Amino acid sequence: xxxxxxxxxxxxxxxxxxxxxxxxxxxxxxxxxxxxxxxxxxxxxxxxxxxxxxxxxxxxxxxxxxxxxxxxxxxxxxxxxxxxxxxxxxxxxxxxxxxxxxxxxxxxxxxxxxxxxxxxxxxxxxxxxxxxxxxxxxxxxxxxxxxxxxxxxxxxxxxxxxxxxxxxxxxxxxxxxxxxxxxxxxxxxxxxxxxxxxxxxxxxxxxxxxxxxxxxxxxxxxxxxxxxxxxxxxxxxxxxxxxxxxxxxxxxxxxxxxxxxxxxxxxxxxxxxxxxxxxxxxxxxxxxxxxxxxxxxxxxxxxxxxxxxxxxxxxxxxxxxxxxxxxxxxxxxxxxxxxxxxxxxxxxxxxxxxxxxxxxxxxxxxxxxxxxxxxxxxxxxxxxxxxxxxxxxxxxxxxxxxxxxxxxxxxxxxxxxxxxxxxxxxxxxxxxxxxxxxxxxxxxxxxxxxxxxxxxxxxxxxxxxxxxxxxxxxxxxxxxxxxxxxxxxxxxxxxxxxxxxxxxxxxxxxxxxxxxxxxxxxxxxxxxxxxxxxxxxxxxxxxxxxxxxxxxxxxxxxxxxxxxxxxxxxxxxxxxxxxxxxxxxxxxxxxxxxxxxxxxxxxxxxxxxxxxxxxxxxxxxxxxxxxxxxxxxxxxxxxxxxxxxxxxxxxxxxxxxxxxxxxxxxxxxxxxxxxxxxxxxxxxxxxxxxxxxxxxxxxxxxxxxxxxxxxxxxxxxxxxxxxxxxxxxxxxxxxxxxxxxxxxxxxxxxxxxxxxxxxx
Numbered sequence: 178x179x180x181x182x183x184x185x186x187x188x189x190x191x192x193x194x195x196x197x198x199x200x201x202x203x204x205x206x207x208x209x210x211x212x213x214x215x216x217x218x219x220x221x222x223x224x225x226x227x228x229x230x231x232x233x234x235x236x237x238x239x240x241x242x243x244x245x246x247x248x249x250x251x252x253x254x255x256x257x258x259x260x261x262x263x264x265x266x267x268x269x270x271x272x273x274x275x276x277x278x279x280x281x282x283x284x285x286x287x288x289x290x291x292x293x294x295x296x297x298x299x300x301x302x303x304x305x306x307x308x309x310x311x312x313x314x315x316x317x318x319x320x321x322x323x324x325x326x327x328x329x330x331x332x333x334x335x336x337x338x339x340x341x342x343x344x345x346x347x348x349x350x351x352x353x354x355x356x357x358x359x360x361x362x363x364x365x366x367x368x369x370x371x372x373x374x375x376x377x378x379x380x381x382x383x384x385x386x387x388x389x390x391x392x393x394x395x396x397x398x399x400x401x402x403x404x405x406x407x408x409x410x411x412x413x414x415x416x417x418x419x420x421x422x423x424x425x426x427x428x429x430x431x432x433x434x435x436x437x438x439x440x441x442x443x444x445x446x447x448x449x450x451x452x453x454x455x456x457x458x459x460x461x462x463x464x465x466x467x468x469x470x471x472x473x474x475x476x477x478x479x480x481x482x483x484x485x486x487x488x489x490x491x492x493x494x495x496x497x498x499x500x501x502x503x504x505x506x507x508x509x510x511x512x513x514x515x516x517x518x519x520x521x522x523x524x525x526x527x528x529x530x531x532x533x534x535x536x537x538x539x540x541x542x543x544x545x546x547x548x549x550x551x552x553x554x555x556x557x558x559x560x561x562x563x564x565x566x567x568x569x570x571x572x573x574x575x576x577x578x579x580x581x582x583x584x585x586x587x588x589x590x591x592x593x594x595x596x597x598x599x600x601x602x603x604x605x606x607x608x609x610x611x612x613x614x615x616x617x618x619x620x621x622x623x624x625x626x627x628x629x630x631x632x633x634x635x636x637x638x639x640x641x642x643x644x645x646x647x648x649x650x651x652x653x654x655x656x657x658x659x660x661x662x663x664x665x666x667x668x669x670x671x672x673x674x675x676x677x678x679x680x681x682x683x684x685x686x687x688x689x690x691x692x693x694x695x696x697x698x699x700x701x702x703x704x705x706x707x708x709x710x711x712x713x714x715x716x717x718x719x720x721x722x723x724x725x726x727x728x729x730x731x732x733x734x735x736x737x738x739x740x741x742x743x744x745x746x747x748x749x750x751x752x753x754x755x756x757x758x759x760x761x762x763x764x765x766x767x768x769x770x771x772x773x774x775x776x777x778x779x780x781x782x783x784x785x786x787x788x789x790x791x792x793x794x795x796x797x798x799x800x801x802x803x804x805x806x807x808x809x810x811x812x813x814x815x816x817x818x819x820x821x822x823x824x825x826x827x828x829x830x831x832x833x834x835x836x837x838x839x840x841x842x843x844x845x846x847x848x849x850x851x852x853x854x855x856x857x858x859x860x861x862x863x864x865x866x867x868x869x870x871x872x873x874x875x876x877x878x879x880x881x882x883x884x885x886x887x888x889x890x891x892x893x894x895x896x897x898x899x900x901x902x903x904x905x906x907x908x909x910x911x912x913x914x915x916x917x918x919x920x921x922x923x924x925x926x927x928x929x930x931x932x933x934x935x936x937x
């Protein structure tokens with residue numbers, strides 16, 4: 178066999194071994210990302226993704242521009258998956274899992290282009306078992322696509338700078354455009370890439386101008402374009418022929434024109450979204466406020482973000498974190514100036530943005546997740562440095578490149594093992610379990626029931642519509658689209674009155690990371706961070722059940738501002754239903770919880786106005802009374818002060834009614850004069866109306882004054898008689914149910930106004 182044939186055979190074997198190793202790493206990483214992919218329920222942000230993915234493909238950009246803080250690519254990609262594979266939790270998360278897995282191949286490509294296949298394989302393994310990347314590869318958000326697109330864009334840029342081909346530049350422009358449509362932080366990656374490419378092109382042009390005899394020190398040490406290591410180094414001895422030579426040396430002017438052309442192409446591709454981006458950034462959705470005035474505070478935020486990212490990306494702590502930091506610094510030390518520039522720009526842009534931008538919204542390691550693969554590649558480069566040292570100076574009689582390979586492999590596996598506890602902890606973590614909570618409700622809800630939603634997290638400037646958004650998504654999956662979901666807030670009573678077919682059975686749902694207390698009147702079913710509250714003995718009456726559930730929430734919710742909205746809602750109900758003393762008490766409690774909140778003072782003003790209106794409407798009412806009649810109306814009081822005397826007496830009676838709920842039925846009131854023998858000696862049936870308007874036209878909260886006359890018969894014996902009042906539907910004769918102040922149904926559904934004596 179000739180030397181040439183032997184070299185080709187060795188190269189082929191090396192490539193086959195590399196490919197086999199890469200495939201093992203890839204399938205390992207994919208398995209870790211698909212494992213337990215749908216065990217946890219979707220959480221809020223993922224539900225937002227799934228909900229918007231249900232829109233039409235062409236409708237997504239328009240709606241996202243008005244309601245979201247990110248561009249539409251993720252929602253459109255999810256829509257394509259769910260359209261053909263269903264909208265299960267597994268399918269919703271599948272795009273992120275697949276793109277996260279493919280990123281393993283891309284980090285290998287970037288590592289082998291920057292250095293050798295050894296660093297590429299090491300970086301691929303580190304990414305495949307990285308708990309942080311696995312976490313966000315199992316989340317239906319933009320994080321995994323961001324890593325994938327940033328790596329693919331960088332890969333095409335490195336390829337484009339190696340030769341005079343136009344194709345990689347076009348691919349770079351298209352992938353970069355997709356990254357910009359995925360998340361606005363791609364605008365932090367693009368300047369780093371452009372500045373790096375411009376510097377490389379300028380250096381190549383300057384080197385050409387100087388001539389081969391005046392090459393820079395970097396070009397002498399690393400003569401291959403784009404910092405490809407010279408042959409003969411320790412890594413090259415391990416893997417021969419890792420990068421093929423370009424067909425022709427790149428021309429600086431051609432590369433410059435291609436760079437400018439690719440930027441023009443990016444601008445053209447992104448131009449349709451620019452108005453939408455402006456609407457999101459500078460409108461009410463994100464409300465970007467420009468440059469920070471206190472730069473020192475911004476630098477402090479940036480340093481804190483870097484520290485958090487280092488801990489999060491490493492997945493370890495203590496001595497293990499120190500080891501990874503040393504490997505990272507060793508990797509930096511072995512980088513060429515061009516690579517240092519690329520990595521420096523890649524790392525610096527997010528920190529520069531946090532330092533200068535007047536916002537703290539994005540100060541979280543997940544927003545800089547595109548830095549993670551570069552961080553791992555530098556750790557891999559540091560591992561290669563240790564492996565090279567062991568190969569040259571380590572003990573043993575085997576060849577030094579074998580010692581180097583063994584040392585590197587051991588270090589890579591060690592780093593992977595160090596991350597196993599974090600990976601195990603991640604798999605044991607649980608997300609807010611909306612799926613189970615909705616399933617519990619689906620088993621217990623009856624037709625006409627309603628849900629009262631409360632979230633404690635929105636008080637810390639988080640999502641203020643979390644419970645309705647998440648519950649609606651899973652209730653729809655259970656076929657319960659018509660179940661109303663209301664929130665504890667001002668106007669709740671009016672919203673309840675607008676519900677069609679509501680029978681007064683309310684279920685409370687609370688999202689709270691904190692522990693909740695118990696209540697005597699309510700029972701609680703707990704899921705992770707979610708509690709479903711139901712009354713132990715619901716009456717089915719709108720007002721009473723609503724008040725009971727709200728007061729149960731006061732027992733269950735933690736003290737503090739969590740009580741404010743409940744007190745305010747109870748006060749609003751009191752104002753609407755005429756329970757002014759109760760309303761004033763609740764307002765005082767609300768003000769005690771949040772003294773500076775203007776909503777309590779405005780409600781107090783409405784209470785005063787309502788008191789004046791009620792005072793005028795109730796003028797002449799000598800006997801206040803509150804009786805709930807069929808949850809439709811309430812009898813507020815009456816005037817029955819005149820004694821009934823003589824054989825032809827006429828009983829004069831004035832009744833005050835208040836509307837509690839809209840109704841389509843016209844009711845009639847009855848007044849019965851009942852003797853001690855339970856005989857009805859006199860009665861009057863009078864249609865309930867305000868002027869010419871029957872009860873079907875009355876408005877919630879309206880007070881109606883009714884004048885009644887009952888003629889007493891001449892043969893009526895002297896004695897004490899009870900005056901009974903109620904209401905019924907005249908076509909069927911069915912009476913509206915009446916409850917007393919203790920919530921017990923009254924016999925015969927008739928209200929006792931009092932007794933009157935008849936004396937002949």
